[in-house]
Amino acid sequence: MYGDVECPFCGYKEARGEYAMLLHMETNHAEGQSPFVVEGEGFSDKGPSTEYTECPIDGCGEIIPLEEMDYHVELHASEADMAQGDPSSGSGAMASPVATTASPVSSSSSKQRSSSPTASTRQQNAIQAWKNLLAMPSSKRRAAGSEPSSGTAAAIQGRRLGRAQLGKYAHEERMPDWLISLLEKGGQVDQPGVIPVLVQLLKQSSTTKYAYLCHSCVHHVSKLKREGGFCGYRNxxxxxxxxxxxxxxxxxxxxxxxxxxxxxxxxxxxAWDAGINAQGRVETGGIRGTRKYIGTPEALAMFRLLGIPCDAQGFKNRESGKSEALLLEDVENYFMSGVTDPTQRIRATTLPPIYLQHAGHSMTVVGFEVQKDGSKALLVFDPMFRDASSIVKLVGKDFHHHRFPDMALKPYRRGNKYLKKFSEFEILRLRVPTDSAPKA
Known part of the structure; x- marks a missing residue:
């Protein structure tokens, strides 16, 4: 049996199993009025409250909405499968290590490569335990799509936003010293060269009808261990x-x-000082030195301050699946505009990536895929997840056979199973004269 089950809300540990923990959660943490809602004038959290918890998988440390946990641990399961089976053809030689800004990152990568079967089994047991708990029909989970994102909530004029928009640390004045030190020393996990690997995997995928990818120079930037939710910054x-x-x-x-x-x-x-999207300071209470979530309005303000041409767009429709369909159509049309040879199955472009925001999380869209069964998916760099060692060792190499290309591609695909959870999306695109950009 996999040890004690820990309550994601209060840290209480229950040794009698998952159903006993579920009873604890229903008894002590039932849904109701959020304790962070302030009645009357002043600051308030508009919209449904959000429960946040730390990912239970060792080494992750991500603080995410509870309703996201099932899909989040599913991606960890894919990581565990890749690490245990290492299902790449590989040429035996390792590519250059992940480009990082500090030793903690390379140390983590080394630990990941040398993880024992026992550690992998323990991780998979943890994943399954949480999957079982989250799948219980009596647990009262909200639809994530009912929450406003940071950007759409910007319509609340003159009001301080709360946890539903800014995350668990919405009212934080200053992040802890240990985290400041971690970010100063660690920087970010910075992996270039992944897009050419995705090109080769897509060519070998038996399920891909055709696909588009952005400029090959884009790096996959992901989080440090224990940093929490800085996804907007990573994008x-x-x-x-x-x-x-x-x-x-x-x-x-x-x-x-x-x-x-x-x-x-x-x-x-x-940017706020310069009057660009200045209401953001009122809504957030200021972000300097804090862990408050940022979104497309903050990214837009920064790029405009720097004279970087960009525009933002929202997709919101109450009809089920409509926002997702509009998003997918827009992204496909965007990548089609950068294609020089439409006869190619895998179509590389020199276009910029797209910043994508939905309730509680954001990621960077680096491509678009249409599968043979007609389904469509975004190809993304998700800041929550690092590239598997089996991907990293393929950077800079030409490989003509991968035993499990679709398994390797899974962490980068976001299709209907993921997107259907949300009723609202925002994107930010750079407006760059691509004719003057280097070739992909």
């Missing part, structure tokens, strides 16, 4: 990797480097 960093790689307008501001979380916070605050 801005991925956009910055494109701007640097193509020397697009505004690249001189970054001085050939990916800006840090603290630099991004300073630039967003400076």
């Amino acid at each position: 801005i960093q991925m956009m910055a990797s494109f701007i640097n790689g193509t020397r697009s307008p505004g690249h001189h501001h970054f001085k050939k480097k990916i800006p840090s979380i603290f630099q991004i916070q300073d630039m967003i605050e400076a």
Whole structure:
């Protein structure tokens, strides 16, 4: 049996199993009025309250909405499968290690490569325990799509936003010193060269009808261990990797480097000072030195401050599946506009990636896929997840056979199973003269 089950709300540990823990949750943490809602004038959390918890998988540390946990641990299960089976053909030699800014990252990568079957089994047991708990029909989970995202909630004029929009640390004045030190020393997990690997995997996938990909210079930037939810910042960093790689307008501001979380916070605050989306300061109470979530309005403000052309768009429709359909249609049309040879099955472009926001999370869209059964999926770099070692070792290599291309692609695909949970999406796109950009 897999040890004690820990309550995601209060930390209480229950040794009698999952059903006993479920009883504890229903008794002590039943849904109702959020304790963070302030009646009357002043600050308030509009919209349904959100329960946040830390991912139970060892080494993740991500703070995410509870209703996201099932899909989140499913992706961890894919990671565990890849690590245990290492289902790549591989040539035996390892590629260059992940490009990082500090030793904690490379140390983590080393631990991942050397994880024992016992550790892998323990992780899979943890995943299954939480899957079982989350799947219980008596648990009262809300639909994530009922929550407003950071950007759409911006319509609340003159009001401080709360946990539903800004995350668990919505009212934090300053992040803890240990986290400041971690971010200063660790920077980010920065992996270039993944898009060419995705191109080769898509070519070998038996399920892919055709696909598009953005410029190959885009890096996959993901979180450090224990950092929590800085996904909005990590997406801005991925956009910055494109701007640097193509020397697009505004690249001189970054001085050939990916800006840090603290630099991004300073630039967003400076944008507010300059009157760009200035209501963001009122709604957030300020973000400098905090863990508050940011979204498309903050990214838009920063890029406009730096003179980087961009635009944002929202997709919101009450009809089930309509917002998802509109999003997919728009993204496909966007990538089609950058194709030079439509006869190719896998179509590389020189287009920038897309910043995608939905309730509680954001990621970077690096491509679009249509499968042979007619289904469509976004291809993404998700800041929550690092590239598996079996992917990293293929960077910079030409490989003509991969035993399990679809398994390797799963962490990068976001199709109907994921997107149907949300009724509202926002995107931010860079407007860059692609004819002057280097070839993909």
